[in-house]
Amino acid sequence: MIEILTRADEPRVPAWFDQMFRGRAKVFHERLRWRVVVRDGREMDRYDEHERTIYLMAIDTAGQVVGSLRLLRAVGETMLDNEFRDFFSPPIVIRSAEILECTRFCVHGDQTSSKPNAVSSELMIGLCEFALANGIREIIGLYTSGMTRIYRRVGWEPREIAVAKPEFGRLILGTWAVSTAALQTMTLRAGSSRERAPSAQ
Template sequence: MYILVQANQYRKYEDLLDQSFRLRKRVFADQLGWEVATCGPYERDIYDDLKPAYLIWCDTHQTQLYGSVRLMPTTGPTLLYDVFRDTFPGSCDLVAPSIWEGTRMCIDVEAIARDMAGLSPDRAFCLLLLALCEIALDNGIETLISNYEPHMSRIYERAGAELDELGRAVGYGRFPVCCGAFEVSQRVLTNMRNKLNVVDELYKRPSYSRSNERAPATPSVRV
């Protein structure tokens, strides 16, 4: 299942968030060799103190994490501008209420292999991307900005995501880091579902949401 965890829900989902920070350390610090802030088994930075929203992929009992993404509006502090500014041209203005940053996107390959035999890491990542598109569209987000390594482009293409690479730079890790703008629209979502052969929605809205309404992005997701 896929959950959107907001600041007022951190305590409720503290175990899943704990697993997320541990996973981020294993992926970004240990595996990719990025220069990220670590403390013991965790990877956390100052942006995690700014009450971001987190997309969490977990089991139905909400005890095992499979993947996560951090979401922040570009109208506030972002890694995009503070750390990865060299990855996109100076002429690009990526600050707007409808443009959000998605960072620290990762999956737990071992947990997925153990609990979902037959689900490849590439497809698992594609499903997380699909859930991210659903949540973004549901919350009025029109563009998602993300930094990623070049080899990820093939996975984005496999997922049916529509990506415009704005630029790239070196000096952040073992490989260049790209900056990409992902379109969020019903058309893209439909294309992704067709490409991945997924019929049903992955993200289920909270019970308090009406089926014909979507939560407003900034107050709902950002607090």
């Protein structure tokens, strides 16, 4: 099940937010060794303080968060504008109300018996559904070259825009075109039909 939330929802489902931030710390800090800020076992940054930040959380049958991602509208501050600005030469500026930046895509593998690929697929289907329901035409995001095969397997492969400077590692900036065809392909490969995601409030 995919839940679409903002920080305004945290008082209603505090356990889900706690599980998400702790899962991010385990993945990005402990496993991937990214330079992220972890406090009290939770990975958070300034974008998590924005009331308009959108989260997609994959919830298993036991009510636990097994994966998540974060969305920022490309009309205000984004990580591409700030933290990732020096990754590319020249810097890449993307501004559009019809584009979302996706960051912190995270499968909490140690918290669930679900297969990571299934959780990734569920998150991407939910993301495409949400985008279609809210007039979004593209998703942008950074990913490692190793993720390409996962996106291809799921059925929604990004178009490469730029490759980061060598000193930042093999990071790629890509764009995912939002379409009903992409959603149909992913849903077919996932072997299930799902309800469309609701509009953001």
